[in-house]
Amino acid sequence: MKRPRYLLIPRLLLIFYVFFCRIPGIMSTRLVTLGSIELYQTHDWFPSKPTIYFSCQGGKNRTILPDVRQTNILYTFKGEESWQPLTELPVNKCKRCGLYEEDVIKSDDVFDEWELCADDFVDGKYSHFKDKEFNATFICLECTASADSTRSVSSDRKAVVKKPNVALVVILCVLASVVTVIGMVTAYKLWQKRKREQDQARFLKLFEEGDDIEDELGIGRVI
Numbered sequence: 076m077k078r079p080r081y082l083l084i085p086r087l088l089l090i091f092y093v094f095f096c097r098i099p100g101i102m103s104t105r106l107v108t109l110g111s112i113e114l115y116q117t118h119d120w121f122p123s124k125p126t127i128y129f130s131c132q133g134g135k136n137r138t139i140l141p142d143v144r145q146t147n148i149l150y151t152f153k154g155e156e157s158w159q160p161l162t163e164l165p166v167n168k169c170k171r172c173g174l175y176e177e178d179v180i181k182s183d184d185v186f187d188e189w190e191l192c193a194d195d196f197v198d199g200k201y202s203h204f205k206d207k208e209f210n211a212t213f214i215c216l217e218c219t220a221s222a223d224s225t226r227s228v229s230s231d232r233k234a235v236v237k238k239p240n241v242a243l244v245v246i247l248c249v250l251a252s253v254v255t256v257i258g259m260v261t262a263y264k265l266w267q268k269r270k271r272e273q274d275q276a277r278f279l280k281l282f283e284e285g286d287d288i289e290d291e292l293g294i295g296r297v298i
């Protein structure tokens with residue numbers, strides 16, 4: 076049997092809704108990798124082989140940067156190394172992360188600790204520089220994927236520009252939902268109407284068939 080055409084509209088609306096209203100970023104993982112790092116100093120008393128690590132929120136999970144040993148050398152990474160990614164950023168929430176150096180004698184030394192936010196990434200890149208300590212570039216391609224229109228806007232203006240975008244998405248979601256509901260109700264009404272018509276047609280046909288049988292019987296009786 077051919078599929079009724081009026082069911083196509085709500086289905087299209089549903090697809091549109093699913094695609095559009097997945098507020099960008101909710102499903103994607105915002106993995107942060109290290110692109111490059113240059114240390115300007117180390118803190119250990121024995122500066123032979125420092126162990127440098129990156130860690131977020133209290134340091135339960137630390138990522139040791141295995142090759143970073145010397146100062147004033149720019150180390151670059153592809154992002155595919157075995158110890159990558161460094162961390163994953165939640166949506167609309169920053170993580171407090173830092174760069175540290177293991178210390179055998181006292182507590183670990185801190186290069187810097189800061190709020191790592193998805194918003195800070197411009198075209199998937201974010202550089203964190205601390206005077207006399209280090210300069211590191213972090214990569215998070217998904218972090219800016221949702222903010223196409225805010226790319227290459229300075230970070231002061233970015234916050235201002237971003238809010239209407241979210242509002243727009245929400246409004247469009249609501250509109251899409253309303254349209255979807257209206258579409259479904261309309262489709263259901265159409266379906267009901269069509270069914271009623273079909274039932275009527277079938278009823279009439281039954282009637283006609285009944286007449287035919289009677290005719291045949293009548294003819295049979297005559298003969």
Ligand SMILES: *[C@@H]1O[C@H](CO)[C@@H](O)[C@H](O)[C@H]1NC(C)=O
Binds near residue numbers: 135136
């Ligand atoms: C540590 O990292 C692993 C793998 O990346 C993750 O599964 C685990 O939940 C993390 N633990 C904490 C305490 O963040």
Ligand SMILES: *[C@@H]1O[C@H](CO)[C@@H](O)[C@H](O)[C@H]1NC(C)=O
Binds near residue numbers: 204212
């Ligand atoms: C930090 O490193 C990045 C990438 O190598 C570079 O583009 C940027 O200019 C550096 N910043 C400073 C302050 O050295």
